[in-house]
Amino acid sequence: MGVETAKSDAINLDKLINELIERVAGEVGVLLYSLQLDGEFTDDQLALELGIEINEIRRALFAMYEVGIAEYRRKRDDETGWMEYYWKINYQKVKEVLKKELEKTKSKLKEKLEAESSNIYYICPNICIKVPYDDAMDLNFTCPKCGSTLIYLDCSKAVEKTLEEIKKIEKLISELS
Numbered sequence: 001m002g003v004e005t006a007k008s009d010a011i012n013l014d015k016l017i018n019e020l021i022e023r024v025a026g027e028v029g030v031l032l033y034s035l036q037l038d039g040e041f042t043d044d045q046l047a048l049e050l051g052i053e054i055n056e057i058r059r060a061l062f063a064m065y066e067v068g069i070a071e072y073r074r075k076r077d078d079e080t081g082w083m084e085y086y087w088k089i090n091y092q093k094v095k096e097v098l099k100k101e102l103e104k105t106k107s108k109l110k111e112k113l114e115a116e117s118s119n120i121y122y123i124c125p126n127i128c129i130k131v132p133y134d135d136a137m138d139l140n141f142t143c144p145k146c147g148s149t150l151i152y153l154d155c156s157k158a159v160e161k162t163l164e165e166i167k168k169i170e171k172l173i174s175e176l177s
């Protein structure tokens with residue numbers, strides 16, 4: 001059973017990492033990451049080998065750099081005088097980056113939860129407007145656009161869903177620790 005669990009966790013983590021990289025750096029980023037590049041490489045060398053536009057490769061690498069998954073150093077080429085970028089992918093930092101991203105998502109969900117549970121909303125049955133209680137009262141519970149009577153929006157389902165998402169994220173974060 002221990003082996004089974006370890007295996008499914010590993011698959012889960014790979015999937016999460018792929019999702020993170022795709023969100024940050026697109027499909028090219030996922031491809032670059034999957035190459036398991038050892039040590040330094042230049043972007044033009046990669047573009048040549050993969051047959052992908054150098055700008056696309058650079059865009060993906062800089063996006064990965066922004067979140068800490070890739071790093072680079074610049075060096076002037078003695079022959080051409082051009083600046084060369086020597087890139088490296090920080091495979092060992094990916095878990096940390098993923099954790100940080102999950103923490104960000106978690107705090108966004110918590111804000112959402114707060115808004116959902118502290119505000120009572122009223123909506124127009126024709127979906128013209130959604131307003132907090134105070135505004136609904138000012139409007140005399142009547143839609144200013146179509147004149148329908150505003151109805152109470154039950155947020156308990158949404159709150160429940162957000163809570164579930166938070167729990168899921170918390171579990172992932174604890175698995176990464």
Ligand SMILES: [Zn+2]
Nearest residue numbers: 124128143146
């Ligand atoms: Zn309306």
